[in-house]
Structure formats: structure tokens, C-alpha cells
Amino acid sequence: MKILVTGGAGFIGANFIQYWLKKHPSDSIVNLDKLTYAGNLENLAQIKENKNYSFVHGDICDPKVVDSAFEKVETIVHFAADSHVDRSILDPDPFIKTNIEGTYVLLKASLKHGVKRFHHVSTDEVFGSLDIESKEKFTEKTPYDPRSPYSASKAASDHLVRAFHETFGLPITISNCSNNFGPYQFPEKLMSLCITNILEGKKVPVYGDGLNIRDWLYVEDHCEAIELILEKGAVGETYLVGGLTEDIPNKEAVSRILKLMEKDEKEIEYVKDRPGHDRKYSVDWSKIKTELGWEPKHSFDQALKETVDWYKNNEAWWKHVKSGEYKNYYKQQYSS
Ligand code: NAD
Ligand code: TDX
Numbered sequence: 001m002k003i004l005v006t007g008g009a010g011f012i013g014a015n016f017i018q019y020w021l022k023k024h025p026s027d028s029i030v031n032l033d034k035l036t037y038a039g040n041l042e043n044l045a046q047i048k049e050n051k052n053y054s055f056v057h058g059d060i061c062d063p064k065v066v067d068s069a070f071e072k073v074e075t076i077v078h079f080a081a082d083s084h085v086d087r088s089i090l091d092p093d094p095f096i097k098t099n100i101e102g103t104y105v106l107l108k109a110s111l112k113h114g115v116k117r118f119h120h121v122s123t124d125e126v127f128g129s130l131d132i133e134s135k136e137k138f139t140e141k142t143p144y145d146p147r148s149p150y151s152a153s154k155a156a157s158d159h160l161v162r163a164f165h166e167t168f169g170l171p172i173t174i175s176n177c178s179n180n181f182g183p184y185q186f187p188e189k190l191m192s193l194c195i196t197n198i199l200e201g202k203k204v205p206v207y208g209d210g211l212n213i214r215d216w217l218y219v220e221d222h223c224e225a226i227e228l229i230l231e232k233g234a235v236g237e238t239y240l241v242g243g244l245t246e247d248i249p250n251k252e253a254v255s256r257i258l259k260l261m262e263k264d265e266k267e268i269e270y271v272k273d274r275p276g277h278d279r280k281y282s283v284d285w286s287k288i289k290t291e292l293g294w295e296p297k298h299s300f301d302q303a304l305k306e307t308v309d310w311y312k313n314n315e316a317w318w319k320h321v322k323s324g325e326y327k328n329y330y331k332q333q334y335s336s
Contacts, residue, residue: 001027004073006060006106007080009033011185012121012219014043016077019223021047028052032069033080034059036094037325042317043184060102063109070113075230077119078106081157084188085125085150086333089275092149099153100160107164118172119230120161124215124240125151126176129278132211137284138176140238147276158238165236173233175226177241178283182219182303183310187318188329190214191304194254195311196318198261205334208273210251213280217243218303221296228292239292242283245300256301260308271334 003020007013008031017029033039035057047053058065060080080102082088082095103120110118127138128145144159146152164170185192194204225241233239245253251268258267288294298306311318 001075002030002073003027003075003077004030004032004069006032006076006078007039009035009039009041009043010079010083011038011043012180012222013079014040014184015182015219016079016223016226017044017053018047019220020227021050021053023227025052028054030054030056030069030073032056032058032060032066036082037329038083038186040184040321042320060106061097063105066105066109067112070109070115073113073115075117075119076106076110076115077121077226077230078103079121081154082150084186085148086188086274087329088148088150088153090332092153095149095153099150100156103157104160107160107170111164111168111170116171117230117235118161118164118170119226120158120172120174121226122158122174122176123151123154124176124178124242124281124283125278126155126158127281130280130282132213132279134280137282138240139284140240140287147278171235173229173235174238175229175241176238177222177225178215178217178243178281180217180219180222182307183314184317185219187322187326190250190253191257191307192311192318194257195261195308196322198258198263198267199311199315199318203269204254204258204267205271206251206254206268207271207277210254210268210270211249212277213247213249213282214253215242215281215283216245216248216253216300217241217296218298221298224297225288225294228288228294232292234291239288240283240285241288241294242285242296243300244296244298247280247282248300256304257308260305
């Protein structure tokens with residue numbers, strides 16, 4: 001099988017390509033990536049010589065580039081996006097362009113080339129925010145209620161993907177997953193920022209009261225869920241994917257990392273809250289468990305330890321990523 005992966009030089013895409021080629025060595029993968037600040041070919045250094053892997057440097061918003069990348073492709077796994085909520089608050093423009101327009105360009109090309117499956121990787125953030133005390137979880141039937149430019153752009157892309165299925169019969173699947181963590185995550189997201197700041201001897205910025213709750217998913221479990229959806233998922237269906245954490249507030253998640261790194265809570269610095277900060281996400285993943293037999297294999301604490309160890313052992317990777325443009329972003333985001 002030939003798969004076109006978009007955004008494969010980013011965090012989840014790179015983990016997915018490595019995972020897929022290990023499990024399916026006779027498949028071939030084309031990785032279409034614009035290499036924005038978040039795209040990094042060092043994430044794929046291990047497989048760059050693999051004869052079943054090729055890289056196309058290009059923008060998913062460019063119909064010509066997309067058209068040429070589609071040759072003989074049967075399956076699309078669409079990760080490419082602007083993905084960081086705080087950046088969508090500083091400047092929504094690239095989110096509207098890539099996440100909405102880029103997805104539309106890919107959908108049109110998928111119809112034209114008659115692909116057998118378009119899998120769209122989306123987020124639980126499209127469902128909005130739960131109350132902190134609520135026992136409710138997001139399900140596939142939860143109404144959309146996005147509250148940031150990022151989540152609104154992902155919601156729009158989900159609607160377009162479904163519309164292409166209902167109207168034009170494009171064979172799609174969608175997964176909406178919770179917060180991923182693991183190797184190769186750009187250190188703007190809470191987990192990777194926290195671990196690398198501690199390694200650099202810096203404080204960890206926690207927004208507001210630190211009581212916001214996220215559902216944490218180890219990236220390898222996420223890759224396995226996508227694999228099962230491609231192999232056994234029903235066309236037209238959506239699957240929610242989440243982790244094994246139970247309502248852990250951010251300050252508790254950070255404290256667990258600090259403990260693993262033999263530091264204490266004095267390293268936390270409470271900073272100005274994110275505007276429109278969603279209070280809580282919680283994901284009911286019983287549909288993918290019942291229908292496809294998927295469940296996360298990694299406990300939160302074990303996966304956290306593996307993640308901390310990875311960043312400790314890959315200092316050159318994150319030090320390189322944290323140089324250059326990252327410094328300007330960090331100053332703009334955290335200076336006040
Ligand atoms: P990331 O920011 O690490 O990587 C995004 C990749 O897309 C980068 O390689 C970037 O260069 C590429 N890209 C951006 N704009 C592009 C364009 N116009 N054309 C081609 N390539 C482009 O993101 P991630 O964390 O790996 O997330 C991947 C996907 O998963 C996204 O669609 C995101 O919305 C979704 N998702 C992420 C999480 C999470 O916790 N990280 C959770 C739920 C859903
Ligand atoms: O410095 C920080 N301090 C802090 O307290 C950062 C960067 C984050 N936070 C908080 C905000 C959130 O409550 O930590 C929580 C997690 O923040 P992020 O890592 O920025 O993730 P989130 O905003 O929840 O979105 C993530 O999960 C869903 C990904 O960035 C999205 O791409 C994905 O769709």
C-alpha cells in the first residue's frame with residue numbers, strides 16, 4: 001500500500017511514519033510537509049535512507065504540489081496543521097489557511113485521484129470545554145463547540161471532511177484525540193516545555209490556577225489507534241481516542257514530571273492565564289474499544305517516565321529546536 005502522510009515532519013506524524021514502517025515494512029510512505037517552525041526532518045533521521053520512504057517539501061494549500069504528491073496513493077493520513085492554541089491566539093491567520101483551506105485542497109485532490117481512504121486526524125478540542133466538577137466525557141455524539149481559533153479551524157476541517165463523504169462519497173474516517181505526549185514533541189506544548197525547561201534549569205510556566213484538566217494520550221497509543229482505524233474502521237465513521245489518565249489537573253501533571261526529575265513544586269511559576277482557556281477535556285473512547293478492539297496500552301506514569309528519559313537522552317534534538325525562532329516566540333508568549 002502507498003500512503004500519503006501530510007505533516008509527517010511534525011510530532012505525531014513523525015512518530016506515525018516510524019511506527020508504520022516498522023510494522024508494515026513493505027508499504028511505502030510519501031511525507032508531504034511544508035517544514036514550518038514545527039516541522040523537523042531530524043524527527044525522521046532514522047528512516048531517511050529507507051527505500052520505502054520519500055519526502056516532498058510543499059504546502060498542502062498548493063493544489064499543484066498536492067496533485068503531484070498523489071500519484072498512485074491509496075490512503076491519506078492527514079496530520080498537517082498549525083497545532084498550538086497559544087499561537088492561534090497570537091495570530092489565527094495560518095490556522096485558517098492551513099487547517100481549513102489546506103484540508104479542502106487535499107479533499108478535492110482525494111476525489112480527483114479516487115483514493116480509497118482519507119483519514120483525518122483531529123482533536124477533542126472541537127467539543128469545547130467541560131465544567132471542572134462535571135463527570136461528563138466527550139463522545140462521538142457531543143455537539144461541536146470550539147472556543148479558540150485553533151479548535152474552530154479544526155472543527156471547520158472536520159465538517160468539510162464529513163461533507164465530502166456525505167455529498168461526494170469520499171471514503172473518509174476521522175479520529176478526534178486528546179492531548180498527546182511523547183518523543184519529538186515541539187517544546188511549546190505543556191509536557192515537552194516542562195521537561196526541557198527543567199533540564200535547562202528554568203521555571204515551568206503554569207497558566208492561571210493550574211486546575212485545568214486534560215486527557216493525556218501517549219503518542220504510540222495514538223499511532224496504534226490510527227492503524228486500527230485504517231485497517232478495520234468503517235468508512236464515514238468518527239472515533240474518539242483518549243488516554244488512561246483520570247482528571248489530572250495541569251499542576252498535578254507538572255508535579256509528577258518534577259518528581260520524576262527529582263525537583264519539587266518550587267519550580268512552578270504561575271503565569272497569566274490563556275484567554276478563553278478551556279477548563280476540562282475528558283474523552284470516552286468506548287466506541288473504538290468496542291468496535292475495533294483498541295485501548296491505550298501505556299499507563300500515564302510509565303509513559304511519562306519514558307518521555308522524560310527520551311528528552312534526557314536527546315538533548316541535542318531539543319536544544320537545536322529551542323534555538324532560533326523559538327526564542328522569539330517564548331519571549332512574546334511568556335514575557336508578561
Ligand atoms: P505539529 O505542530 O507538531 O506538526 C505539524 C506538522 O504539519 C509540521 O511538520 C508542519 O511543518 C506541518 N505543516 C503545517 N502547515 C503545513 C502546510 N500548510 N502544508 C504542509 N505541512 C504543513 O503537530 P502535531 O502535534 O504533530 O499534530 C498533528 C495533528 O494532530 C494536527 O492535525 C493536530 O491538530 C492533531 N492533534 C494534535 C494533538 C496533540 O496533542 N499534539 C492532539 C489532537 C489532535
Ligand atoms: O506553558 C504552558 N502552561 C500551561 O499551563 C502551556 C503551553 C500550557 N499550559 C496549559 C494549557 C492547557 O490547559 O497546559 C494544558 C495543555 O496545554 P497545551 O500543551 O498547549 O495543549 P492544549 O492547549 O490542551 O492543546 C493540545 O491538545 C489538543 C494540542 O496543542 C492540540 O494540538 C491538540 O489538538
